[in-house]
Each structure stands twice: as C-alpha cells, then as structure tokens.
Amino acid sequence: MSRIKKRIDMPSQEPKQRGRNFQEVALGYSPEDAAAEASRCIHCPKEPCVAGCPVEIDIPAFIKLIAEENFAEAAAKIKEKNSLPAICGRVCPQENQCEGVCTLGKRGEPIAIGALERFAADWERLHAPDQKMPEPKKQEGKVAVVGSGPAGLTVAAELARIGYEVTVFEALHVPGGVLSYGIPEFRLPKGIVRHEIEYVESLGVRLLTNVVIGRTITVEQLLDKGYHAVFIGAGAGLPHFLNIPGENLNGVFSANEFLTRVNLMKAYEFPVYDTPVKLGKKVIVVGAGNTAMDAARNALRLGSDVTIVYRRSRQEMPARLAEIHHAEEEGIEFRLLTNPTKIIGEGGWVKAMECIKMELGEPDQSGRRRPVPISGSEFILDCDSVIIAVGQSPNPILTKSLPGLEMTKWGTVVVDQETMQTSIPGIFAGGDITSGGTTVIEAMGDGKKAARGIHAYLQKKALV
Numbered sequence: 001m002s003r004i005k006k007r008i009d010m011p012s013q014e015p016k017q018r019g020r021n022f023q024e025v026a027l028g029y030s031p032e033d034a035a036a037e038a039s040r041c042i043h044c045p046k047e048p049c050v051a052g053c054p055v056e057i058d059i060p061a062f063i064k065l066i067a068e069e070n071f072a073e074a075a076a077k078i079k080e081k082n083s084l085p086a087i088c089g090r091v092c093p094q095e096n097q098c099e100g101v102c103t104l105g106k107r108g109e110p111i112a113i114g115a116l117e118r119f120a121a122d123w124e125r126l127h128a129p130d131q132k133m134p135e136p137k138k139q140e141g142k143v144a145v146v147g148s149g150p151a152g153l154t155v156a157a158e159l160a161r162i163g164y165e166v167t168v169f170e171a172l173h174v175p176g177g178v179l180s181y182g183i184p185e186f187r188l189p190k191g192i193v194r195h196e197i198e199y200v201e202s203l204g205v206r207l208l209t210n211v212v213i214g215r216t217i218t219v220e221q222l223l224d225k226g227y228h229a230v231f232i233g234a235g236a237g238l239p240h241f242l243n244i245p246g247e248n249l250n251g252v253f254s255a256n257e258f259l260t261r262v263n264l265m266k267a268y269e270f271p272v273y274d275t276p277v278k279l280g281k282k283v284i285v286v287g288a289g290n291t292a293m294d295a296a297r298n299a300l301r302l303g304s305d306v307t308i309v310y311r312r313s314r315q316e317m318p319a320r321l322a323e324i325h326h327a328e329e330e331g332i333e334f335r336l337l338t339n340p341t342k343i344i345g346e347g348g349w350v351k352a353m354e355c356i357k358m359e360l361g362e363p364d365q366s367g368r369r370r371p372v373p374i375s376g377s378e379f380i381l382d383c384d385s386v387i388i389a390v391g392q393s394p395n396p397i398l399t400k401s402l403p404g405l406e407m408t409k410w411g412t413v414v415v416d417q418e419t420m421q422t423s424i425p426g427i428f429a430g431g432d433i434t435s436g437g438t439t440v441i442e443a444m445g446d447g448k449k450a451a452r453g454i455h456a457y458l459q460k461k462a463l464v
C-alpha cells in the first residue's frame, strides 16, 4: 500500500462561479483520491480519532476499507454507528473532533476523515442500494420522539434498531430540523438530507409531520395514548434580537426566518415556489457564527452586496474557519469591532444602520475579551435589509406545557448527562434543547446516549 504524505484536497467550485448559484460548493473525492487519502492512515495503535467522534464510529476500520476500494463495506461500517453519514461528512466540524486528534496531525496534516465519510456515504447512495439491517427482535414499548432534527432522528434510529416501536412527531411540514431549514443547499443538498431520513424510516421509524407537541397534542396525552417514554429533541429555534431602535422596520429579518424562506421554502426559485424573500441590494448581517455565514452567503447568492457586522475581532468569531474563508473568498465584506446601535428607516423600510466602533477590554464570563464601545465613534452604514444572527434559544411552547420539567435560567432542559432523562421519569431530552446550541454531531451523540437511557428505563419498567 503506497503512503503519500500530503493530504488530498477536495475539489470545489470556484468562488466567483459559486457565488452566483445554489449548487454544492465542495465537490467530493473521486474513488482514486479517496483510496489514496485513506492509504495515508498509519493505523496508529491508540486510534485517538475514535474517541474524538461523539458517535463512536470505528474510523480506522472504515478508512482501511476505503483504502482497499471496498467502498460499500466502508459505508456499512460507518452506518453501524451513524445513520446520517453523508450529512456528517459535510457539516461536522471535524477539525475540532476526530481530525483534531488524529496522530498524523501532530507532525503534518490529519487524515481527511470527514471527506472520506462523505465519500463512502455518497458512493453507496449512487452505486449500491442501502444495506438491509437484520430485523431486530421486537421489544415491548412504544416511544414518542419530538422533533426530527439530528438528535430526534438518531434516538429514533437507535431505538428502532433495538426493536422498539418509534414515532417521530415534527412541527414543520418537512423533517430534518436545521438540516432542512437552516443549513443552505450549497453546503448540504436537501436531496441528501431526504435520502438519509428515508434510511432512518427504512429501519421502521414512523415519521409524522405538521404535529406541534404542546399544541396539537401534549406530552401527557401521548403518554395517555400508550407511549411508554418520550424524547424531546425540539432544538433551539427561537431567535434572539438586538433590542435596538428600528428592529421592527420592514426589511429586518431574523436569520431563522430568512434561512427558512430560502432553504425550506426555496425562495430563490420564486415564483416557481410560492414563498418570496424581499431582499435589498445592500444587506447587513449582524453576527459571526455559522448561522451568520450561512445567511450572508445565501444573501450574496440572491444578488445582494453583503457586509457582516460583528462587535468583536476576527479571533473571537464563532463560525468554522472554513466557512469564514469561503465567505471572504466569495466577496463578503467584514466590519469587525463594530456594533449596531440603531436601524434607520424611511417610509417604514430599512434605509441605513447606525453603528459604533468597539475595542476589546478584559475577558468576560465566556473567556473572550469583552467588546467596549469607543465613545463618539458612531457612523452610518447604508443598507436596505438587515439579517440578525446573534443566537437563539429553545422555543418554550413545548416546555411550558410540561409542568414539573426542570429548566435552566437560559430556557434549556435539565437532564442527567448519562441517561439524558429529565426531571420527569420517562421523559428524556437532548440536542440543542438541552445544550442551547452546539453541533449536529453533538446532538446525535445526545441521541445515542438517550437511546441507551430509554432502553434501560423500559427494560426496568418491564420488570416492575
């Protein structure tokens, strides 16, 4: 097996070209590139990459299968632990997880584990039918899962594999959570999300859309209807705002609304699809997390000039480095150490934004240096649309309908970190509703832990 030292880059669309279309930016490995990249793995004895993966994929084993050009088996190996591999291969921050601890990274470049995971899953989708899982022995117990994001899909898939009857209830008309309504087509094509959700359904999971738990039906009613345990994976979809004058003007969007219009409702193909998005020529996006980058890059593709306004410096930007690079390459302007103070309107519509310059002071509770306004440094930026992407928290519709559910002061649900059980026996939770917002793979890791917790709970219940 030949060992090449240099990591093989994944080809991608040129920045100028991709800024004008919604097609996927990263193009994926060819079989030759995948096998060559996989053959760089030295199969180090400690395999730190495995512990770096929140869903415990046997990374060295699937990489070996790719190096041997045994692509279908590589995909099956990943699916033993992860039901959403093509999604994770695209959106996981591998640099902080498996690749961040890869032994090869100490002296050179880590193995491109994410790109290889994506390759195996794509290869299987395009060239081989999904492998049929052996039919599990039926278990006594019906489980309801609230929310079809990565946390809900994972707990559902894991429990179906053990043999439980599982139904997922989703408030929106399309399943997938942020994977469907938040992350843009050009980073995560929706056909791929659909395919992996169909795979979860093929394991025996029943998926019902347009059901808002807490409104259409309550958790208590689900228990009365014969469900023995409930998992809450309702995410953190309630957007935060800046609370500055002018935020209710026409032309101001939360990133959540903007991304939902574009990604889920396909506003970029209006009027072929019914939902429009009225965006101006000059758009300001406030914030510098992944959501802000996604909103900015979507706005650019809709034909606007886009500026990101962020109150701290580049070093504190929470978005993945790769996303920041992509945004810069595509021509998005960054105004750092700048904070909005007022949105100025004319005839009810946004016309400009007043900002103030900031400097960094002492570190705050988050450990990051606190941004401090420089008095008298106010200035005006022209714009006709503003997208606010400064964080979100869990929507209280469901949690308010559950008396006795212990919550934190941030509106997240308190759980036992081992079992993911809440303060109410038989009710479990995980993903963004417990963390306040992390990553797809962390939400899936919670789903795995909760599946074990629910299994143990139901087994114990059956013995009583």
Ligand code: FAD
Pocket: 091, 092, 093, 146, 147, 148, 149, 150, 151, 152, 169, 170, 171, 172, 175, 176, 177, 178, 179, 182, 183, 211, 212, 213, 214, 233, 234, 235, 236, 237, 259, 290, 291, 294, 395, 397, 398, 430, 431, 432, 433, 437, 438, 439, 440, 441, 443
């Ligand atoms: P969600 O994905 O939010 O799913 C929750 C689901 O529950 C939704 O479908 C919602 O409609 C449904 N629901 C809510 N209330 C109810 C109810 N009462 N009844 C029924 N259903 C309900 N992470 C990464 O790892 N990589 C990235 O590149 C990345 N990019 C992101 C980009 C954006 C724009 C955003 C917003 C987030 C991004 N994240 C990324 C974070 C990641 O998407 C989330 O951490 C993850 O989706 C959380 O999963 P979840 O299952 O907890 O919740």
Ligand code: SF4
Pocket: 041, 042, 043, 044, 047, 048, 049, 050, 059, 060, 063, 101, 102, 103, 104, 111, 113
């Ligand atoms: Fe291979 Fe890196 Fe994992 Fe070691 S840590 S087994 S080199 S992928």
